[in-house]
Amino acid sequence: MSETVISAKALTKRFAGFTAVDAISFDVRKGEIFGFLGANGAGKTTAMRMLCGLSLPSSGEARVAGYDVYRQTELIKRNIGYMSQKFSLYEDLTVKENIEFYGGIYRLSDARIREKIRELLEQLQLGDQANSLVRSLPLGWKQKLAFSIAIVHDPAIVFLDEPTGGVDPIMRKEFWGMIYAAADRGITVFVTTHYMDEAEYCHRVSIMVDGRIEALDDPGTLIRQHGAASMDEVFLQLARKATRKE
Amino acid sequence: MIMKQLLVFVRKEWYHIWRDRRTLLILIGMPIIQIVLYGFALTNEVKNSNIAVLDAAQDASSIPLVQEIAASRYFHLLRYIHSPRDIEGVFRKGKIRMAIVIPRDFRNDLLHTNHAQVQLIADASDPNTANTLTNYAVAIINTYQSSLNVDQSLPYSIHTQLRMLYNPELKGAYNFVPGVMAMVLMLVCAMMTSISIVKEKEMGTMEVILVSPLKPFRIVIAKTIPYLLISFVNIVTILLLSVYALDVPIAGSLVLLVAESLLFTGLSLSIGILISNSTRSQQTAMFTSMMSLFLPTLIFSGFLFPVENMPVPLQVIANVVPAKWYFIIVKDVMIKGAGFEAVWKETLVLAGMMTVLLGISIRNFKIRLT
Numbered sequence: 001m002s003e004t005v006i007s008a009k010a011l012t013k014r015f016a017g018f019t020a021v022d023a024i025s026f027d028v029r030k031g032e033i034f035g036f037l038g039a040n041g042a043g044k045t046t047a048m049r050m051l052c053g054l055s056l057p058s059s060g061e062a063r064v065a066g067y068d069v070y071r072q073t074e075l076i077k078r079n080i081g082y083m084s085q086k087f088s089l090y091e092d093l094t095v096k097e098n099i100e101f102y103g104g105i106y107r108l109s110d111a112r113i114r115e116k117i118r119e120l121l122e123q124l125q126l127g128d129q130a131n132s133l134v135r136s137l138p139l140g141w142k143q144k145l146a147f148s149i150a151i152v153h154d155p156a157i158v159f160l161d162e163p164t165g166g167v168d169p170i171m172r173k174e175f176w177g178m179i180y181a182a183a184d185r186g187i188t189v190f191v192t193t194h195y196m197d198e199a200e201y202c203h204r205v206s207i208m209v210d211g212r213i214e215a216l217d218d219p220g221t222l223i224r225q226h227g228a229a230s231m232d233e234v235f236l237q238l239a240r241k242a243t244r245k246e
Numbered sequence: 247m248i249m250k251q252l253l254v255f256v257r258k259e260w261y262h263i264w265r266d267r268r269t270l271l272i273l274i275g276m277p278i279i280q281i282v283l284y285g286f287a288l289t290n291e292v293k294n295s296n297i298a299v300l301d302a303a304q305d306a307s308s309i310p311l312v313q314e315i316a317a318s319r320y321f322h323l324l325r326y327i328h329s330p331r332d333i334e335g336v337f338r339k340g341k342i343r344m345a346i347v348i349p350r351d352f353r354n355d356l357l358h359t360n361h362a363q364v365q366l367i368a369d370a371s372d373p374n375t376a377n378t379l380t381n382y383a384v385a386i387i388n389t390y391q392s393s394l395n396v397d398q399s400l401p402y403s404i405h406t407q408l409r410m411l412y413n414p415e416l417k418g419a420y421n422f423v424p425g426v427m428a429m430v431l432m433l434v435c436a437m438m439t440s441i442s443i444v445k446e447k448e449m450g451t452m453e454v455i456l457v458s459p460l461k462p463f464r465i466v467i468a469k470t471i472p473y474l475l476i477s478f479v480n481i482v483t484i485l486l487l488s489v490y491a492l493d494v495p496i497a498g499s500l501v502l503l504v505a506e507s508l509l510f511t512g513l514s515l516s517i518g519i520l521i522s523n524s525t526r527s528q529q530t531a532m533f534t535s536m537m538s539l540f541l542p543t544l545i546f547s548g549f550l551f552p553v554e555n556m557p558v559p560l561q562v563i564a565n566v567v568p569a570k571w572y573f574i575i576v577k578d579v580m581i582k583g584a585g586f587e588a589v590w591k592e593t594l595v596l597a598g599m600m601t602v603l604l605g606i607s608i609r610n611f612k613i614r615l616t
Contacts (some may be wrong), residue, residue, distance in 0.1 A: 052457050074459060082457035086450025092265045093258065104254030105460045133265075150454075159457075 005030050005157055005188045006051060009177050011060035014233075018045040021210035023060060030156075033179060033189040035199045035219075038208030039239045042197060044192050045161065051079050057205070065156040081150040081187075083161035089146050091135040095126055096132055106153035120148045140171030147178055151187055156246055158182065160191040164198065167239070176201050196232040207235060210244045249345055251460060255468035258336045263444065263472055277480045281487045284422040295379055296324040296342045300333065311390050311457065313347065313365075320382045344368045344379045356394075362374035423488040425549025427507065428569040430480050432514050432543050437535035438473050439518030441584035444531040447522075462611050469513045477511045497583030506579065506593060512570040513600040514539075517568075519607035543569040571595045 013021040020203030021043045027032045038044040049055040062069040065079040089098045103113035106199035114157045152160050165171045199205050206216040225236045301308050316524035331461040333345050347365040356362040368376035446452040490496040547569035564570050571592040578584040
């Protein structure tokens with residue numbers, strides 16, 4: 001069994017009179033693709049923000065990339081990548097300028113940034129688009145570029161918050177190809193998604209309902225356990241239990 | 247390394263600004279347009295106004311007086327009229343703004359009773375101009391009187407002297423140049439900073455930056471630097487225009503003036519950050535800036551309406567409007583030629599406001615987004 005890169009123990013976040021994340025515990029292993037599912041309002045985003053060092057937990061413990069979420073948020077930030085559900089590149093900057101910017105704020109050396117630009121343009125077959133504004137790229141390409149940039153600094157973990165929203169199925173498939181490639185390079189992928197077919201691409205998934213983790217296993221096992229035909233059914237069975245409103 | 251990270255960010259901000267040419271053009275062009283507008287179109291200063299003269303006396307006293315008035319740069323003697331009945335007709339046609347009527351016995355009255363009369367009839371449909379014109383005319387008449395009195399042991403008339411301190415020619419520019427500076431800096435800094443920060447929130451890029459190792463404080467600094475530079479360009483533009491196009495000299499120290507302007511710029515930037523903390527869309531940020539900055543700056547800076555004539559509650563409110571203090575500083579330094587010892591109190595007020603606002607906004611910036 002390989003090393004653990006994320007571990008949460010009874011991680012909790014309370015807002016005034018409301019427990020958004022209720023004592024969740026789980027471990028994520030290095031190189032794993034970990035699906036983090038839940039209906040809107042189930043607490044996924046809050047949990048993810050705590051793991052990214054954007055928000056302090058109310059109680060419980062968590063370590064990300066070996067660092068404590070209370071005291072070492074700066075070190076965590078250096079070792080993770082993040083891609084939000086909103087498109088996270090600058091539309092009025094060129095492809096190259098976006099890579100330069102994110103490389104720069106992650107403090108890559110100039111030489112490394114140049115190397116990365118060459119590498120990414122080649123991988124994404126965007127060679128002739130290096131100096132076009134990101135605005136002019138099709139959505140699928142933007143999304144792939146955003147992912148590449150989220151891992152431009154070779155982080156230990158990359159957090160993807162509904163990365164494939166609004167992208168067509170073919171592009172989604174290609175996108176998942178990139179996720180697998182990153183995982184093969186040892187980058188742990190922590191991904192939230194709405195699409196249950198995507199959940200089946202994950203090594204393991206957790207399903208959050210009302211701030212708690214109701215199920216956590218590999219997709220095949222979960223489907224069997226719940227006597228369901230697909231992840232979609234599993235999700236619906238669990239989500240139906242929810243009492244919390246969105 | 248930290249510097250480099252900051253530079254990368256500033257360069258990115260610069261791309262945003264540079265690629266949005268229209269906004270950039272507005273930012274750079276705004277002071278020019280405002281100076282031109284206030285300087286030439288909206289001015290209450292009067293030049294070469296057409297007047298008519300009905301000189302019934304036509305004597306050794308009245309002719310030089312009419313000449314004096316006609317020679318001034320405020321008036322252009324359009325025509326002589328010969329009958330009181332014609333006066334209204336000329337006004338009606340809108341040809342003149344003022345008529346001067348000198349009675350037949352002007353010199354006689356002056357020499358024998360020491361008291362003569364001149365009637366000034368002004369078109370008061372534009373009360374401000376009418377007021378200004380009659381003031382000018384009275385001033386000229388007074389000067390003329392005093393010149394007559396020079397070699398008289400018994401003066402002909404009571405001498406009234408009208409003296410305009412610092413702005414002897416009643417130039418509007420002395421008032422609006424400081425006003426435009428306050429307004430432009432406020433708008434560029436506060437509005438543009440708040441919009442550019444809120445834009446990142448709206449686009450979702452702010453979250454990505456906050457997950458990066460970049461500290462929130464540095465994000466704020468990096469966001470403001472380009473606008474600080476643009477503001478500096480604006481200060482220079484306004485000063486150049488006022489000196490070379492409007493003949494408003496910089497009486498005091500240029501260094502002090504620029505330093506005070508940068509202080510005010512810093513304050514405006516902090517207000518911008520504060521606004522961005524409490525708004526979520528670019529439109530709200532824009533309207534908030536407009537309503538909370540533009541109007542108070544216009545009304546309470548003293549640039550259009552003298553603060554000391556306002557009711558007490560409004561005078562109190564004016565004290566929290568930063569532009570009021572900056573306006574006083576610019577007037578004192580630029581127009582009156584005062585030194586730092588004259589404006590240190592106002593400077594302290596601005597510096598205090600900036601410290602408090604910057605403190606609050608940086609604190610909030612962290613809390614709100616993390």
